[in-house]
Amino acid sequence: MTSPAAPGATSAAHSLARRIVAALIMMPVVLGALWLGHPYWTILVAIAAGMMAWEWRRLTAAGAVGAIGWAMMALAALAVLLTGFGEVRLALWVLGVGGSLLGLAAGLGESPAGGGWAWLGTLYAGLPSLALVWLRDDPxxxxxxxxxxxxxxxxxxxxxxxxxxxxxxxxxxxxxxxxxxxxxxxxxxxxxxxxxxxxxxxxxxxxxxxxxxxxxxxxxxxxxxxxxxxxxxxxxxxxxxxxxxxxxxxxxxxxxxxxxxxxxxxxxxxxxxxxxxxxxxx
Structure with a gap:
């Protein structure tokens, strides 16, 4: 008789299977949008940037999103969309000024540390996403x-x-x-x-x-x-x-x-x- 698998091994196998299925679903979507370029790649990256900002806000604010978090999402996604339409300088201004204002608002409403995390999160989600769209736009x-x-x-x-x-x-x-x-x-x-x-x-x-x-x-x-x-x-x-x-x-x-x-x-x-x-x- 074969002995039953250990609970840890079963859990690890189940986790690995979920990772593989998720990767098989995500990779064609990412590569397809990348191949097609703008606006498909721009839209996909804008959505990802917004979700990155959402995750960062939840991570650094004890699970709360609030108005600051939604504004972070909007700023990150907007910067990516502006970049996709050729407005790179405006996108950088949106991130720089908008992120600073959000950091100030969070600092005054929550704590100086909370303001710093909100400012950093806006840039962390926005700048690399902006870079991915800008790099793809080179014909x-x-x-x-x-x-x-x-x-x-x-x-x-x-x-x-x-x-x-x-x-x-x-x-x-x-x-x-x-x-x-x-x-x-x-x-x-x-x-x-x-x-x-x-x-x-x-x-x-x-x-x-x-x-x-x-x-x-x-x-x-x-x-x-x-x-x-x-x-x-x-x-x-x-x-x-x-x-x-x-x-x-x-x-x-x-x-x-x-x-x-x-x-x-x-x-x-x-x-x-x-x-x-x-x-x-x-």
């Missing part, structure tokens, strides 16, 4: 750049999880994230290097090692973004940012690494004259 390399970024982040997370589980070993920053290991960091870096090299070959870059090296650096930024969100959740005693995505937690839990990567690549494109795939093209 020459926008689609390729975003495909590289998405597969990069997915590869880092998957390889880090697999290496951490299979190898284990010393913890990376146990006070912030008890489950992360140095082996996971190395695995994520390896996954990033593979995606960077493949992306360089796919797009025909003359020197694939430039994008491979940048992808390695972005792996560190991605993990730092993950740790930052973990630190915020630990600060407020919360395990997941929400339960919006079965088996995955919330949107913030899924995009914490992408937030950092998107901002860095957008900065590269802004000051370097284009995304790496365009600047380093033959």
């Amino acid at each position: 020459a390399s926008g689609l390729a750049t975003l495909l590289w970024l998405l597969f990069l982040v997915w590869a880092i997370d998957t390889a880090a999880y697999a290496a951490g589980k299979l190898i284990g070993g010393p913890k990376l920053v146990p006070r912030i994230s008890p489950s992360k290991t140095w082996a996971g960091l190395a695995g994520g870096a390896a996954g990033a290097a593979i995606i960077g090299y493949l992306a360089a070959r796919w797009t025909g870059l003359p020197d694939p090692w430039l994008l491979t090296g940048l992808s390695l650096l972005l792996a560190l930024a991605e993990q730092a973004g993950d740790l930052f969100e973990s630190a915020v959740k630990r600060r407020f005693g919360v395990k997941d940012s929400s339960g919006l995505i079965p088996g995955h937690g919330g949107i913030l839990d899924r995009v914490d690494g992408l937030v950092a990567v998107a901002l860095i690549v957008a900065g590269f494109a802004l000051w370097g004259g284009g995304s790496p795939l365009a600047v380093w093209a033959p």
Whole structure:
């Protein structure tokens, strides 16, 4: 006779199954909207930005959303929509001024700390989302750049999880994230290097090692973004940012690494004259 599975094993298998089903549903939606571009990508990112702001507000305000939270959602989504229609400077003004006013209102109505968290949350949800739409709008390399970024982040997370589980070993920053290991960091870096090299070959870059090296650096930024969100959740005693995505937690839990990567690549494109795939093209 076969012995019944342990309750822990059954729960883990059920959680893994939910994660896989959720990923199979989300990936075609994300990749389809990305492929079609504006307005589909803009609308999808605007919705995600609003939900990120909602999760942040609940996370940092003991589950309360209130008028501040709804305003944060509206500001983040509006900034993304403005960017999609070419009004990038106006979008930045909306985030900067609107986020500051919301922070002031929350600070006066709640506490100075609450005001700081509201201000930071507006920027945290809005700026990376704005960057994702702005990068996609480049007709020459926008689609390729975003495909590289998405597969990069997915590869880092998957390889880090697999290496951490299979190898284990010393913890990376146990006070912030008890489950992360140095082996996971190395695995994520390896996954990033593979995606960077493949992306360089796919797009025909003359020197694939430039994008491979940048992808390695972005792996560190991605993990730092993950740790930052973990630190915020630990600060407020919360395990997941929400339960919006079965088996995955919330949107913030899924995009914490992408937030950092998107901002860095957008900065590269802004000051370097284009995304790496365009600047380093033959």
